[in-house]
Amino acid sequence: MSAGTPLLSVRDLTARIATHHEIVEAVRGVSFDVAPGEAVGFVGESGCGKSVTARAIMRLAAEGTDVRLDGKILFKGRDLLTLSDREMGKMRGRQIAMVFQDPMTSLNPVMTVGAQIDDVLRRHTDLYGRAVRARSIELLDAVGVPDPARRADDHPHQFSGGQRQRILIAIAIACDPDLLIADEPTTALDVTVQAQILRLLMRLREERGMSLLLITHDFGVVAGMVEKVNVMYRGEIVETGDVDTLLSKPQHEYTKSLLAAVPRIRVAGAIS
Ligand SMILES: Nc1ncnc2c1ncn2[C@@H]1O[C@H](COP(=O)(O)OP(=O)(O)O)[C@@H](O)[C@H]1O
């Protein structure tokens, strides 16, 4: 990749979802870039197409949905939409990883969290034997789970919501992805824990030089977290800009109404 090449370049992405009686165009003509190491926000109200866009990049469809993707999703110059399922499987986790909104449904309730991270490491890395658990413990430590060696043997229900989200982040970064997609990673959490998780994401991104795609319905979440924001409305990007400009001088009526709905923007100073 030459200097200045985006890590991710999405061009004219359209996602059509087939339901029993119709085809819904959930995402229409979406184009955006993410530079190496850059944090980009996606903001828009519920149902506007944020998760469909995020899953498209992973080439995942929500369970039981039939999604057809058109356009280009260039990752390091390769169009992900042209990869075989096997090649795409290798991309997931190793190069692109995703943190989902609900930490309880994304973890396996009957496996210890250590075993769940071990699994990912065995599947996607060359580690084996004791090195696997040692790395899992390191990862739990890196995401701020106290006493990680002991807690690795606990099950998801033995952790708080915030701790579970930390564990999911540990799983997502286990293979050192270049791009982390966080889809409403803090929506299920209370405000204090939300700020802690956002700080964690910010720190990991800096330490690891990852790019971050942060998806949220709440402008307060992207303020102070990302450099660039794309505002989505009814399946399309209606406004793009650097976060400060967008917050101070929104152009699009929809962006203005979204901003007006945020009771108080938690700016960089307040969450860091
Ligand atoms: N399983 C589904 N079946 C039919 N339509 C769906 C399905 N999932 C999503 N959609 C459509 O895609 C749109 C965008 O959904 P989504 O990306 O999940 O929104 P959000 O911005 O809240 O993440 C929805 O408004 C809906 O029209």
Ligand SMILES: [Mg+2]
């Ligand atoms: Mg969503």
